[in-house]
Amino acid sequence: MSYNHYLTFGVGRLTMDKKIKLSICMIVKDEEKNLGRCLVSMRSLISRPDVELIIVDTGSTDKTIEIAQRYTPAVYFHEWNGNFSDMRNISISYAKGEWLFIIDADEELQDPEKLGLLLDRPELPQFNTVVIRVKNFISSDYSVFVVNKSERLFRNNEFCYQGSVHNQPQFQAPILFITDVFIKHYGYNSDDAELMEKKFKRTSELLINELKRDPDNIYYHFQLSRTYSMHDDLKEAFDEATYAYALLKEKDAKTQAKYIYVFNEFVRTACLLGKFEEAIEVCLKGLSINQNYIDLQYYLALCYEKLGNEVLAYESRIQFLNLHNKFTQDGFEDNGLIELYKLDDYSKGEVLFKIAHFHYNKGEIEKSEEYLQNVDDYEPKVRLYTRVLIDGKKYTRLREYYDSLPEERKDRFIADLEMHRNALDKQAQDQLALAFMEGKEIYNKFNKVRAADPDRAWVEAKQFLSEHNMDELPLLYSDVFASLLLNTIILWQELKKLKSSTIRNIVKQLYDDAGNRNALSELILNIKIRPDDYQGNRIYISTAYVLIVAALELHKTKIVEAQPEFRRIFEGYVEKGINYIQYLYQMERIRLIYKTVENTEEQFFMLMYLYDQAIQAKNRKVAIKYMGEATSFYPVMSPFLKQKAKELTIELQKENIIWDIETVSKQGHVNDNGEGSLTVLHGAIEIANQMNHLVTGLKNQNVNARSLNYYPSYLSYQNDYALDLSEIKDEQRKQQEQEAIFEKAMDCFNVFHFHYGTSMLPGLADLPLLRQAGKKVVMHHWGSDVRMESIAKKLNPFIQVKNQNEEQIKRLLSYLGEQIDHCFVADAELYEYVKDYYKNVSFVRQAIDTTVYQPSEDFVPRNIKPTIVHAPTSPEFKGTKYILQAIENLKIKYDFTFTLVQNTSHEEAKKIYQHADIIVDQILGGSHGLLSLEAMAMGKPVICYLTDFMKEFYPQELPIVSASPETIEARIEMLLKDFELRKELGVRGRKYVETYHDLNKVSSALKDIYLHGE
Incomplete structure (x- = not known):
């Protein structure tokens, strides 16, 4: 329909018709989403013969006009001129009623019957203006809203609006305040982002223009702050609120009371920006002006909480509750408070919850429960209430609370209950199980398993698992399997029914309870599984994986690596994993396909299979390659893989050492004096690079000499042979490696020059063998290996001695003196410690490679700033x-x-x-x-x-x-x-x-x- 059908605004106001009691006046534009809801809410009012509905459209392009005409013929068009008050006044100009009622399309009348009764009240003619309440919804579920008072009914007697943006009614006294008639306003919570953006631009531009004309207008700065805030421009909102507050501070007390809402706008935006100390100052000032301002009391508590003052926060919240009850239950009215944000039930519930939490933290369980009973059952309340009842040992009350919850909240309750149950002692856990075991729900049956006598628990567990599929249940029900840990056969039967991912989740859940860990380890270490048992191998690797990874997370990596039981579990994991993949793949094609397999665990087992094949073929370089790939592809097992790689590297090092020793044996160098073959081995620890220097010097003397270091350090000294024994975790294997090298060395070298009290075998077990074989053996002492405090302090009052156990040093020297005739020391101090233990003691000065250690050609000595x-x-x-x-x-x-x-x-x-x-x-x-x-x-x-x-x-x-x-x-x-x-x-x-x-x-x-x- 074209706009030509509408009556165009003329000059003057229509004559008031005394038969019309109320004229409902609206201005609209593109409100098809809202207008129908608004008009339906007033249908009973509009149907009265003494009520008229007037709608002025300012340029709609949607179905707004069509909707409006369903409810009233009085639909008019006037082009938008950028001034809200003008448009309001145009709509009023069509009114013929004694009273005017102003409402917008994004609002609805909550209480049309009560408004109708108001029109018929005999005392109404005594007033010129009626103030009702507006709920401004600011949450999508409409649970959070701001309550403000709004002048909405006016005597139609030269009444008008002023102000281009936030059109302000120019009403007259006397004023009637009504507390039981509400308008619901949805405009602050629109899902239409484009519409809200248009509203923001329109409103902000109008306000900015007004402020150019009137820069010190407190009300306009307040409204611009709110506009920015709704647009989430918090800094700009705070700046405007700050400016408005600065203007207001200069005014008298009466003016400050009139604009008290500016205090709240400043505080609200300050809190959003974390400016809590500033907010507290303004809260206290505002409350000194009006002690009933509940919003300021709310924010005062919030600020105290944020600044860590829980006691003052608590006291402010108690004041908030008193005010809330005063307003909502006692019917208290404060005409100086135009708008209240925190009268909604959500804010009250939040405050009640925090008060309950305060009492809970102080151990005042009864008081905490008292306040929580008045809080709606949302998730935080359920969690805290669960803790309160558990701490109070009110297990029956806890069960009653569970039964009272709607179904959609029970799962959350159970999850919280299970979390807190884990912290209880065994007796409390048993009482909890008894409280929840009766009933037909799955959680009741679960607790029936828990409550069963130990000798029957496995029967109840088996019954539970026969009725429920663990693949589909939450993890908390994994505890059923704890009852089967001692009945391996039934446990294995039940696990076979489940997916591998479920098995892992169950085992992890069981492992998290420290009481189950030993049983799980014993199970996996002692279970016997045939290589061709597909299900057994599948369950084993699922279980072992969790035990290994959980142990790595719980303990330090090196601790887990060092414990034999975890190495056994890892070895079993690899063995069973290789068995497992043989059911899935053609093993002869593994080498060709392993890189394309998407399942990383199966890829890992393939690489370990190829590694084993390379080891069996004695192709250690290829084995190291596969080990490196396994570490890269499956880093979760890297601690064990790295250790395995180290052991393989050590094996290679040992073989290289043996090969070189055999080469030395074949060479049989003769010294320059023709005194026969002299082959010398220094070992088994490097001290300050001395082995390297001495062996280098011997080689320069045409002596076939080698250095062996079993304890390489971060200093990275160079030696002919290096084998880090600390990297071999298995003591038996460590000894085997040493024995293999010693056996070859015995055949090759005729001089064994040991350092720092060490030798080639554990416990110096090689010394008697060398003596028996007629080898020349010398021991070279360097300091802390022989230094005894009782002697050292006589020679030097400042000296600090590392080894305080002199008896241990004496026992070592006594044994060495029995097995070795000749000892070397560098100086007279060391001679004092060894002279009574060896037949021969020689001074051998420390050796320096003067070709390596020499003055640098690039260095110029500094006279200034050395x-x-x-x-x-x-x-x-x-x-x-x-x-x-x-x-x-x-x-x-x-x-x-x-x-x-x-x-x-x-x-x-x-x-x-x-x-x-x-x-x-x-x-x-x-x-x-x-x-x-x-x-x-x-x-x-x-x-x-x-x-x-x-x-x-x-x-x-x-x-x-x-x-x-x-x-x-x-x-x-x-x-x-x-x-x-x-x-x-x-x-x-x-x-x-x-x-x-x-x-x-x-x-x-x-x-x-x-x-x-x-």
Whole structure:
């Protein structure tokens, strides 16, 4: 229908018809989704002969006009002019009734009968305006709404609206306030995003334009804040609320009371942005103006909660409840509060819930239950109420509450109940089962299993499983299988009925109860399954997988790796997995297809099968390849796979060692003096790179020598043979590997040079065998392996001793002295510890490769800002804390760089030493270590503590600056101040090492001892 059919607005207002009591006036545009609902709600009112309905359309393009004409012939068109008040006034101009009722299309009248009765009340003529209440819904389920008072009925006596945006009625007193007539407003919760966006743009633009004309209008700033807030522009909303509040603060008390809603808008937006302290200040100010403002009381509690003040939050919530009851139950009316957000049942329920939670946290179970009883059964209430009743041991009441719940909430209740049940003791769990066992629901039957006597529990469990399919039940019912753990046959029968994924879920659920873990492990370790038992193998791998992964999650990886039972479970998992895939695939085609298999577990079993095949074929390189792929494809098992790969690598290393030993045996080198074949093996631990240096020197002397290191470290020293025994977890296998190497070494080498109290077999078991075989055996001691505190403290008051068990050291030396005639030490201090245990003790100086450790061509000594380096392998034994304190003190007076070298490979550390100006070694030990020698070889001045006893032993030309904890600061300062002395010490140090510690000179002397005994 064209707009020409509508009556066009003329000049003036229609004459009031005294027969018409009420004119319902509406303005609409494109409201086909809402208008029908609104008009239906007023149908009983519209049908009265003394009520008319007037609708002004401002340009609809949908079916709005068609809907309107079903209810009234008084439908008019007026083009939208951008001013809401103008449009309202146009609709009023058609009214002939004594009273005007204003309503919008996105609203509906909740109480049309009550409004009709109001029209007939004899006292109505005494008033000019009637205020009713509006529920503004702000949640999709209409449970949350804002209640505000709104002037909606006006005497038709020159009444009009003003304001282009939020059209404000220019009403007259007296005013009648009605509390039992409500309008429902849906406009704040539209699902039509496009429509809401249009409303936002229209409203915000109009408000901004009005504020350009009237920038200090408090009401317009308030409305713009609300508009931004509804559009989720929170910062802009807060800014506008802040501006409105700033304007209001300058006003008198009466004006502040009139615009009290600005306080709430400021607080609400501040809370949304987390500005809780600011919000509290405004809440308290607002409540001092109007103590009945329930919204401010709500937000005050929220702010206290967010800031961690639970007591003040609780007190504010009690005040909130008092106000809520005052408004909703006592019929209290506060004409100064135009709009209330928190009168809805949802807000009340939320506050009741938090009060209950406060009492629960204080252990006041009865009070908590009292408040919870008045909260609707939504999920948080169900969870807390469950805990309250459990903690109060009210199991019968808990059952009654369960029975009262609607079906859709029972599953949530059960899940929460089961979670809390796990924390109860056995007696409480049994009482809970008894409370829930009666009934026909599945949860009742489940608890019947739990409540059964131990000797009948498996019968009840079997009955339960016969009636219910575990593949379709929630995991909590897995507990039924706990009753079958001791009846392996029935357990296995029931598991065979289930999917593998269900079995894993059940086992995980059982494993989470610590009381079931031993039974599960025993089951999987002792069960016997034939290789051709498809179902048995399937159940086994499903169960073993969970036990392995759960153990890795529960414990540290290394702990699980080290425990034999888990390694056995892993080995069984792999074995049964290979059996399992033989039912699914043609094994001769596995190598061709394994990369295309989508199931990663089956892919893993294929790779382990191929690995086993490669091992059997002794193709270890291919085996390592498959092991690497298995680790990559199935990382969940990587802790065990990596260990397996390490063991395979160790096997390869052992074979390479044996192969090289056999090569040495065949070569049979003769030394340059023609004294026969001399083959030497150093072992079995590297100390400060000495094995490497000594063996290198021997090789340079044309001696067929090798070094064997069973304990490689992070320092990454180089040795001929390295086999990390710590990586072999199986002690029996570890011994077998050592024995295999020893057997070959016995046939090849005629000199065995051991270090640091070690040898080739566990418990030094090889020493009697070597002695019996007539081999020359020497033991080289280096320090903490023989240092005894009772002797050390007499030689050096500062020394720190690692091994405090002197009796253990003495027993070791006694045994070594019985089996070995000759011992080597580096200096006079160590001689004092061993002299009474060996027939022969020789001094063998520490060896340095002077071709590797030499001054750097790139380094230029620094006179300005020198670099000091300290490298403690064991800070407590090197005196590091005294050195660091001295450095801190000297930094106040001098400009220098300090570098502390720790947990660094030897090669990386050497690079740092090369660019040092001063190197500080130990200041407690009383003798120089390898670091001092390496530093001197590189031309560096060295600070190190030397006792008077050791100074007599060392050559007089030793150019080390001696410093103790008492003198370290002064000695460093001396070198910092004397650049020329630093250079001189560097030159002398290099010459000293070349003279006394060059590896070729030391090894030449060593060879003479091998050949001639001295």
